[in-house]
Amino acid sequence: MSKKITYGMVGGSIDSMIGEAHRNAILSDGRAKLVSGCFSRDYKKTLKTGKKWGIKKDRLYENYLEMAEEESKKKNKIDFVVIATPNASHYEIAKTFLEKGINVVCDKPLTTTVKEAEELKQLADDNDLLLCVTYSYVGYPVISLARHKIEKGELGEIRFVNVQYIQGWLAKKIEDENKQAQWRLDPNQSGFANTTADIGSHVENMVSYLIGKEIDSLCARLDTFVESRKLDDNSTVMINFKDKSKGLLYMSQIAIGENNNFNISVYGSEATLKWSFKQANKLTILHEDHEEETIQNEDEIPGTNIGFKNTYTAFITDLINKKNGEILTNDNAHFQSVNAGLRGMRFIEKCVESSKNGGIWVKF
Numbered sequence: 583m584s585k586k587i588t589y590g591m592v593g594g595s596i597d598s599m600i601g602e603a604h605r606n607a608i609l610s611d612g613r614a615k616l617v618s619g620c621f622s623r624d625y626k627k628t629l630k631t632g633k634k635w636g637i638k639k640d641r642l643y644e645n646y647l648e649m650a651e652e653e654s655k656k657k658n659k660i661d662f663v664v665i666a667t668p669n670a671s672h673y674e675i676a677k678t679f680l681e682k683g684i685n686v687v688c689d690k691p692l693t694t695t696v697k698e699a700e701e702l703k704q705l706a707d708d709n710d711l712l713l714c715v716t717y718s719y720v721g722y723p724v725i726s727l728a729r730h731k732i733e734k735g736e737l738g739e740i741r742f743v744n745v746q747y748i749q750g751w752l753a754k755k756i757e758d759e760n761k762q763a764q765w766r767l768d769p770n771q772s773g774f775a776n777t778t779a780d781i782g783s784h785v786e787n788m789v790s791y792l793i794g795k796e797i798d799s800l801c802a803r804l805d806t807f808v809e810s811r812k813l814d815d816n817s818t819v820m821i822n823f824k825d826k827s828k829g830l831l832y833m834s835q836i837a838i839g840e841n842n843n844f845n846i847s848v849y850g851s852e853a854t855l856k857w858s859f860k861q862a863n864k865l866t867i868l869h870e871d872h873e874e875e876t877i878q879n880e881d882e883i884p885g886t887n888i889g890f891k892n893t894y895t896a897f898i899t900d901l902i903n904k905k906n907g908e909i910l911t912n913d914n915a916h917f918q919s920v921n922a923g924l925r926g927m928r929f930i931e932k933c934v935e936s937s938k939n940g941g942i943w944v945k946f
């Protein structure tokens with residue numbers, strides 16, 4: 583087997599929500615090895631995470647600035663860095679590594695403003711570096727199949743997209759005790775929006791990926807149901823696409839009893855397509871005569887989040903091909919690149935603008 587490429591990670595210590603999902607996804611792809619990290623602001627946690635993953639102590643760092651500086655000087659410097667910290671730090675960390683010539687994989691949302699995302703795109707493109715955003719839901723094989731069917735016109739003309747992404751974990755004021763809730767609801771660590779950014783970014787990306795249409799305008803209402811919060815915990819967005827098709831997106835984190843319930847229905851002039859995260863390897867197509875067609879992907883690897891794994895498989899494949907001389911950029915990449923991250927930031931900013939102005943329609 584050929585030599586593995588290497589990566590490092592900022593954030594995502596073993597007590598984080600998403601760090602292990604990234605590492606396990608890369609491990610199941612099998613072509614990249616974790617060799618470096620600054621997994622936390624707390625060095626003890628970095629050491630603990632590094633020990634679990636067998637990283638040498640001299641490549642475990644007190645802070646990301648030192649990590650970027652030291653790694654960039656090495657002959658065997660990391661091929662890419664994964665950023666899994668709270669949203670507001672993504673921009674500075676990504677910028678630092680891009681400036682040091684290191685490819686970046688960043689969790690969503692890419693930044694906290696459109697301006698920052700534009701700067702990262704410019705920097706990545708100018709330095710000929712890849713910048714991937716881990717919109718992991720589009721990594722499910724049935725989602726690529728759904729996109730293909732829509733593109734081929736199997737649903738007829740797309741008329742309406744109805745998406746619900748609902749969770750209940752923020753239905754009560756838990757932010758004083760729960761660190762993941764605490765930073766998400768703090769504008770200094772999260773940005774201008776909570777729910778619209780945290781899960782709305784996934785929704786926008788999924789809709790764009792699936793139906794491949796550009797948004798023309800949107801109308802949003804961001805609600806805050808739990809008192810004293812500064813950011814939204816529930817969000818409803820209507821969309822007009824550039825053709826005649828339309829969409830309704832509902833994102834909530836106060837939907838009590840719901841556990842990551844992500845459902846999509848795409849209504850075409852000839853058929854309806856449905857997907858739910860609860861059965862993420864299944865696609866249902868409904869026909870006019872109530873005939874129901876089911877497509878089930880059987881290639882599931884038990885215990886693996888196949889969406890996350892395939893997100894990394896697409897990125898690592900492009901990175902290896904680029905190292906081998908293929909011309910690959912963020913514009914022709916096979917993964918969700920900085921372009922998708924930038925579009926996601928525009929979506930969040932436009933939703934906030936619409937809602938702040940009483941739910942007016944705003945051009946995208």
Ligand SMILES: NC(=O)c1ccc[n+]([C@@H]2O[C@H](COP(=O)([O-])OP(=O)(O)OC[C@H]3O[C@@H](n4cnc5c(N)ncnc54)[C@H](O)[C@@H]3O)[C@@H](O)[C@H]2O)c1
Nearest residue numbers: 593594595598599600620621622623666667668669689690
């Ligand atoms: N793709 C997905 O499906 C998905 C799911 C959950 C979270 N996320 C995203 O992942 C990111 C992290 O979310 P989380 O819920 O895991 O948060 P978390 O609070 O559980 O973990 C954040 C981690 O970052 C570390 N950290 C914070 N600042 C740091 C710094 N300056 N240097 C080094 N480490 C630092 C913390 O110690 C912690 O380990 C967020 O951007 C979130 O939106 C994505």
